[in-house]
Amino acid sequence: MQKKKEKLLNKIVKRDYKNELESILEKKTFDENAKNLLLNILYKIESSYKDYEKVKRHVETKEEYITRFITMIKENCENIKICRMNSEANEILGDRTFLVEKDIKRIICYPIERKLLYCIAKISKNDKIIKDDYQIIDKTLSNAINFGNNIDTVEPLRDFNGYSWTTIRNEIESVNYNLLYQNLRMLLGYDFLEKWIDNKEFIIDYMEMFKIRFEEKYGAKNQKDFITIMKKLSMLLELKYNPKEREEYEKQKKEIEEKLDKIDNRQQFIQMITDQKRELTEEIKIIDETVNNKEMLQKEYIKRNEKLPLQKKIFSARILSKLMADERAEKIEEIERLNQLMNPKKFVQYKKELEEKYEYLKLLDIKDLEKEINKMTIKLQKIFLKCYKTIISKIENKSEILDYIYEFRYYCLLPFSEEKNINEVEELDKELKETREILIKKAQELKVIIPISKKEEIDDEILKNIFNIRAISLEEIYIKLIKEKDKYYIQFFDDDVFEEKIEIKEMGNINKKDLEIKFNKKIKIFT
Helix, strand or coil: CHHHHHHHHHHHCCCCHHHHHHHHHHCCCCCHHHHHHHHHHHHHHHHHHHHHHHHHCCCCCHHHHHHHHHHHHHHHCCEEEECCCCCHHHHHHCCCCEEEEHHHCEEEECCCHHHHHHHHHHHCCCCCCCCHHHCCHHHHHHHHHHHHHHHHHHHHHHCECCCCECCCHHHCCCHHHHHHHHHHHHHHCHHHHHHHHHCCCCCCCHHHHHHHHHHHHHCHHHHHHHHHHHHHHHHHHHHHHCHHHHHHHHHHHHHHHHHHHHHHCHHHHHHHHHHHHHHHHHHHHHHHHHHCCHHHHHHHHHHHHHHCCHHHCCCCHHHHHHHHHHHHHHHHHHHHHHHHCCCHHHHHHHHHHHHHHHHHHHHHHCCCHHHHHHHHHHHHHHHHHHHHHHHHCCCCCHHHHHHHHHHHHHHHCCECCCCCEHHHCHHHHHHHHHHHHHHHHHHHHCCCECCCECCHHHHHHHHHHHHHCCCCCHHHEEEEEEEECCEEEEEEEECCEEEEEEECCCCCCCCHHHECCCECCCEECEC
């Protein structure tokens, strides 16, 4: 209710976002280039957001978006350096186009508006939004959702200019992460994802909430299938975009393989537990001796600080003593966990956790990473479309069907890879056709789209093209059916401007009696 009141108030009292941003920038030590770029971003967002909102549907309002943009600058950016050729900042960047340093709230970036906006989104994120309990995917899935959200944040600026909608694939930081994020947004809603990403603590387990919400909406099997593939895909994408992490994952894989081998031999497993407990006990003893001996504590203080970067230095021996007390508590907790493993139930659970973790680490053995990512992404899209059909099958009114026609058109034009969009992926033809047919049939039943013919296959063959057109407003689209020699064509018009002429294949000879529209007559598709 409060949110509705705020939206109504915003409509009555128009906020001056330019003044709001300028007042914040006055208190910042950004250079003039940075301030001008930020004001330009705001101006372009204000100009383009209406089209973005119309095309994409089910997104935050312009007021919510701009408020978030200004808040991110206010709370998370202390220093923004715009990089020029032959400058000191240019040397820091090297072959990168930007650098985000969260610990000191600094951004170094070339004077590219979409890159700067991406940096602002990135600097505002928690690195981890999933509990450690989930192992491996706590990092890979956190990265996937954060990365996708950063790309999503830039979209109104990147793809919309106030009069057209254009997506250039190589301007998207990752089409893989973007597609995964858009799947989640369309199935679970942007508001749920924003709350998940903004969650500063782990009091709420959003991963568990995600599972529950997904199952309630789409059923247990779809939930299990989608989440399993999503986790594996997040691991594959981690290997693609963060190859430096491979060494650490290889190390973990080797350790788990050794543990699993020992688990199969009860005697070896007991010996492994005993050895680990002995090591931990010895480490606790050393901590106790160090904390209770000023000379030893001072030596440890110097030793640790020699290895730490400036921003992570330990400021005093007293702080070190507290850190070591925390380390001691963790080791005692680990000993307790090892003791519990001797319990048969805990042992079974432990083995299951190792096997689940190993399932993701086995992906390190894949030779052709791109091929596997492609295969896994197709699997995910098939489940996504299965779930999406559940949503649209429940539509009951005109405004909803129009929203989902727009949204499905947006989905069809999402980049699937560097070479093609979703609607060009042959492996998804069947699922896309089924989804499209449900939408068209519902739209005609609700009198949102005019009937083209008395045959569903002709309607689909002609109307499927509206999901491939980048006109901002579908309601303004007209069509004209043309016959030239033995071929049939459909022409699309947007505000009387000729858009496209497409051959209608696999139609055979159209019987005029089967048509609800006339040849060579311009007809408005949406009622």
